[in-house]
Amino acid sequence: MKISDIFDKNDRAVLSFEVFPPKKTSPIESVYSKLEEICALKPDFISVTYGAGGTGGHSRTCEIASKIKNDFGVESVAHLTCVNSTKANIDSTLEDFKAHNIENILALRGDYVEGIEPKKDFIYASELCEYIKSYGDFDLGGACYPEVHLEAKDEVEDILNLRKKVEAGAQHLISQLFFDNSVFYRFLERSKIAGIVVAIEAAFMPVTNKSQIERMVSMCGASLPSKFVKIMQKYDSKPNALRDAGIAYAVEQIVDLLANGVDGIHLYTMNNPYVARKISEAVVSLL
DSSP states (O other), X not given: OOHHHXXXXXXXXXXXXXXXXXXXXXXXXXXXXXXXXXXXXXXXXXXXXXXXXXXXXXXXXXXXXXXXXXXTOOOEEEEEXXXXXXXXXXXXXXXXXXXXTOOEEEEEOOOOOTTOOOOSSOSSHHHHHHHXXXXXXXXXXXXXXXXXXXXXXXXXXXXXXXXXXXXXXXOEEEEEEOSOHHHHHHHHHHHHHTTOOSEEEEEEOOOSSHHHHHHHHHHHOOOOOHHHHHHHHHXXXXXXXXXXXXXXXXXXXXXXXXXXXXXXXXXXXXXXXXXXXXXXXXXXXXX
C-alpha cells in the first residue's frame, strides 16, 4: 500500500518506525530476529535507512525492506539518497525496488562524506523527487527540519526549499528530531502559511545513551531543552535509568502532539525492540 493512502484512509494518527541495516561486516540475517519483534508491534509502516553517508549498500536496504513487507506483513519504505549517486545508480536501485515489490521511497539528499567526491547528477532532494516521479509509480516521502536545515540561510529559505520538495513530488514528510514541541508547532504554522498541506510526521529517538543523542543533535541541529539536559546529566552513569527516562520524555512529547492532532509519530527504533515496544504500549490507545 502507498504511504500516502495510509495517511488518507486513517482517521487517526499514523505510527511508524525506522530501522537500519547491519554493518557490512555483519550478516544481514543478524537483524532478522529484532525486525520480527519490531514488526510484531504492527506499526503502519517501517522505513529502512540507506547506509552511513549514503555510500552504497542499497541492496541491504532493499532486502530488509522486502523482508519487512513480504515476510513480516508490514508496509515498508526504503530510504534513498542521491548526493553520492549518478542517475545510473538511481535507475539500478529503483529497478531493484520494483523487483522486490517496494513501492514507497523516502527521498533524501544524504550527507556529504569526507574523502568522497559527490556526484553532480543530483544536488538536492527535490531533484531526486522529480526524477523518481518521472521514472515510475513510487510513493515519495521527504524529510523536514523543525529547527531549520543546518545549511539553510534562515527559516524563510528553509521552508521555501521544503515547498519546492513537495512540489517536486514528496507526498508526505517525516521530521528530524526535536525535543521541544513548541518548535514543531511553529514549524507546522510556517508550513501551512507556505501552502504545504501534505501529512507531516513528528520523529523521535528516545535517548538510550548520551553520546548517541549528542551525535544526532550535531547532525540535525536540534536544540536540547534544559529539562532534557538534566535527565542526561542525572542518569548518564545509569544506562537502564537513562533509557527509561528517555522513553518517558518521548512519551510525554508524543501525548501532547497526539492531543493536538499531529498527523503521525515516527520512531527511530535504533533496531531496539524494547524501546519500540515501550513507546507503542504507552501511546497505542491514544492514536
